[in-house]
Amino acid sequence: MDSSKEKKPTLPRLDTNLPPASAPAPGQPGTRRSVFDRRFQRNPDRSDLEPEKLAGLGIHPLFREDEITTDENAIPGSRFSPKTIATHVKQKSAEETSATTKKKEGLAGYYEEAFSSRGSHNSPRERVIQESAVIVELTTNREIKILDLLTEDFCDHLALIFQRPRASVYLTIQQCAALSFSNTSLPGYLLKVYTLPSLMAPLTNMRYTSLLADEMQELLDIGPEQGVILLLAVPEDNFAAGGATASGEILRIERAHQEESLGLFRSFGKQISRRRLKSSSGDTSGPLSPPTSSIQSPPTGRGLKGFINEDIATVEQRVEQRPRLGMKKSVQNFFGRRRLFDRSPVDKNEDQDTAKGKNADNIQAYEQKDQEEENQEENQVEAKPKNQERVKWEDEERAKRGE
Numbered sequence: 001m002d003s004s005k006e007k008k009p010t011l012p013r014l015d016t017n018l019p020p021a022s023a024p025a026p027g028q029p030g031t032r033r034s035v036f037d038r039r040f041q042r043n044p045d046r047s048d049l050e051p052e053k054l055a056g057l058g059i060h061p062l063f064r065e066d067e068i069t070t071d072e073n074a075i076p077g078s079r080f081s082p083k084t085i086a087t088h089v090k091q092k093s094a095e096e097t098s099a100t101t102k103k104k105e106g107l108a109g110y111y112e113e114a115f116s117s118r119g120s121h122n123s124p125r126e127r128v129i130q131e132s133a134v135i136v137e138l139t140t141n142r143e144i145k146i147l148d149l150l151t152e153d154f155c156d157h158l159a160l161i162f163q164r165p166r167a168s169v170y171l172t173i174q175q176c177a178a179l180s181f182s183n184t185s186l187p188g189y190l191l192k193v194y195t196l197p198s199l200m201a202p203l204t205n206m207r208y209t210s211l212l213a214d215e216m217q218e219l220l221d222i223g224p225e226q227g228v229i230l231l232l233a234v235p236e237d238n239f240a241a242g243g244a245t246a247s248g249e250i251l252r253i254e255r256a257h258q259e260e261s262l263g264l265f266r267s268f269g270k271q272i273s274r275r276r277l278k279s280s281s282g283d284t285s286g287p288l289s290p291p292t293s294s295i296q297s298p299p300t301g302r303g304l305k306g307f308i309n310e311d312i313a314t315v316e317q318r319v320e321q322r323p324r325l326g327m328k329k330s331v332q333n334f335f336g337r338r339r340l341f342d343r344s345p346v347d348k349n350e351d352q353d354t355a356k357g358k359n360a361d362n363i364q365a366y367e368q369k370d371q372e373e374e375n376q377e378e379n380q381v382e383a384k385p386k387n388q389e390r391v392k393w394e395d396e397e398r399a400k401r402g403e
């Protein structure tokens, strides 16, 4: 009998109620991808992690009720039933927990939440968490014979265990390391897993541990008593992948959403302004360009409604003012000219050609006058004396025509 082995304290196994798994020789055909199948055949609904069993192990008081009784955040459509595979449980306050449990009971509640557009699963934070990396460092003193095969299998299984996309699994393996566990040089392993805090919770971590220990048994033929697993939650500010921290990525997505919403709002605001402009000006010929400055540079601290109302009000005011202030003098004069033209002696008594010639002269004269006036207006010359001149000139003209 090996005395060193007798002295060695063994790490507690969660599934002590189960018969030990037979350990096939690592790398043997038929062992590939079998770890999950065998595990779930053995205990398909992971009843070893049910509350009563956990309570029997004296661990029930450590966990919140929702963690033990619900498994709502398992991804639908996964290969395994929600209870069979570890999934992340979002940390919640006690109040949130009871409210959520009351509100969404059962699977129907889960789907309602998962597929609702309002669901928290669409938030930038949830999106980042769902895609976030799982970094695994395996150090063992064993020699791995077929490293690439083992790496591939282990990565596949890690993706399943942590419910991550395969591309989010980062694995480093250090073999033939100098390890001294419990004073022995027997094969052993140190497995470190780094994830965002939201992927970890006490019960979830027990599941991870159980599955990872089985995985090490399967891949390396090393039992859990010779292994150490560290599940390390790295805060969002300290967790970076792809050149950005998780917090940075959340912020980036939030900003992109804001930009997108602002873009939508701008085009929506323009449409409203155009419609208002058309309806208040009675113009159906084509859209007028509304002032967009208030939309493009919205003052801070105001709601969306405020922007829309402000913009419409501004536009309406302009439209109201336009005919009074904006109509060109030449247009006003044109109507004045029409009146004069109508009143002028283009009448039955006169020869049509003469009348035409006279009218043409009149029009020319008026136009000349208009031009002068416009020039004067543009030069900000006082208009009053000119008006007097104009009256005088018109009187002279009428006198010439014998009116």
Ligand SMILES: O=C(O)c1cc2cc(O)c(O)cc2[nH]1
Binding pocket: 026, 027, 028, 031, 032, 033, 143, 144, 145, 146, 147, 149, 150, 153, 218, 219, 220
């Ligand atoms: O070299 C080994 O120790 C080794 C390779 C390998 C590949 C594999 O698919 C397994 O399931 C175990 C395993 N061990």
